[in-house]
Amino acid sequence: MSFRQDPKRLPASPPSAGSDTDVDASPAAARDVEKASSDAEHTEDAVFGKLQGGKALDYRAVGAKGAFVLLVKVNLGLGVLGLPHAFGVLGLVPGILAILVIQTIFCYCALMIGRFKIAHPQVYTVSDAAAVFGGRWAKEFWFFALNLQMIFFVAAACVGVSTALNAVSAHGACTAIFIAVAGVLAFMFGAIPTLGAITWIGWAGLASILAAVFTVTVAVGVQSRPSLAPATGPFDKNVKMFGDATFAQAMAAINQILFAYGSTPMFFGIASEMREPRKFTHSMVASIGFLTTVYLVVGVVVYHYCGQYVASPSLGSAGPLLKKICYGIAIPGLLASMTLFTHMASKNIFVRALAGSRHLAANTPTHWAAWLGITAGCALIGYVIASAIPIFDSLISIIGALVVPSLSVIPYTFMWWHDNYRFVPAEERTLRKRLTFYLNVLILVIAFFLTAAGTYGAVDDLINTTNNSKPWTCHDNSGTVKD
Known part of the structure; x- marks a missing residue:
């Protein structure tokens, strides 16, 4: 045995079929045992309780393909629209390297989600995981940080939708009105009760x-x-292999890349609502690979052809007509992002509020009053933040710096430490374990640096841009120029 059992740790998932010597090891018998185990697990869940029978809602309805599209969609949407501008600040070579390094770190950290979920089935959010490795105060800190990030994501989605509506309508109404419309839609679609029922929105939004x-x-x-x-x-696109930005400008651009991968904390909720959580890792790795390919293609090609004249968000880079067309096509995708962000922000609070109660999964008046009230509250707060900071680049830069490293990197290093190093006797800590420990320490230091330096860059960027766009403004945030 490689480590001493933590007394507070719940038992891991049951052994796979065929591991017991008293069980018939034939393939058919193994499949029957595995199916029976899966059915039992699907009926009684460590997070939601009883899922089948009576008036219970079925929260475990997401398949592997559905998980893949949800994992892609929670990231792919708002973030990709800012990447060509980030390339313009950093230059092509640093931009590509930044994407590859960040996606590698985030993918490594996300690997812990599937493993930790299986070892600790009671975990639904990163704050639940924090309770396992750090106790009550760690849980409360990450619960607050998680809700802060999720609400900021809702706000960023509202800004994205308002930008699209401004572009399509040629600034047909005050931006404050469009943000209010986005807030109402966030509540309407975010109130769909289960991720399984939202999967089709993810497919449509991704397309x-x-x-x-x-x-x-x-x-x-x-x-x-x-x-x-x-x-x-004549004109000069001034495409740069290496940018000449200031430190603050470079960090603000890196914040946009962080934001593009920053939905890792939502992965716990998706894993928890999968029919087979053990398939999460395959769906996650495939989603990160797909995301990186799209980010590199879009970022490199758009910046190569536009150079210093790239627009942000990037859908405005091909002229007024195509800008309207592209934003029109993108509206369902932006709405899908807003739906997922609102739903998962609300679900995190909802599960915490009704934990251990039959109302969590039961179709009761208390269930719906709590769910709709929490969803409305999340949509309202998101609307207020979006109205206060209606500038696309500035908002995603702030999110990328303040909360993404703290939620997408830092806690996963502690999860690895808790399950693989904390209770391992010194004499059993192999060279590989020690090297992995030092790797996690290095990743932790990088995360703290990204938070501190990124916040400096984000604040500097916000100070330099708010002179032109005030809170609750009617100013066009899409850059549309009327004929």
């Missing part, structure tokens, strides 16, 4: 946002000159 970003990617490649370049005469 929508991919169609939009690849349309603008192709469009900038075939246009004669960037739409934001001078209409006549």
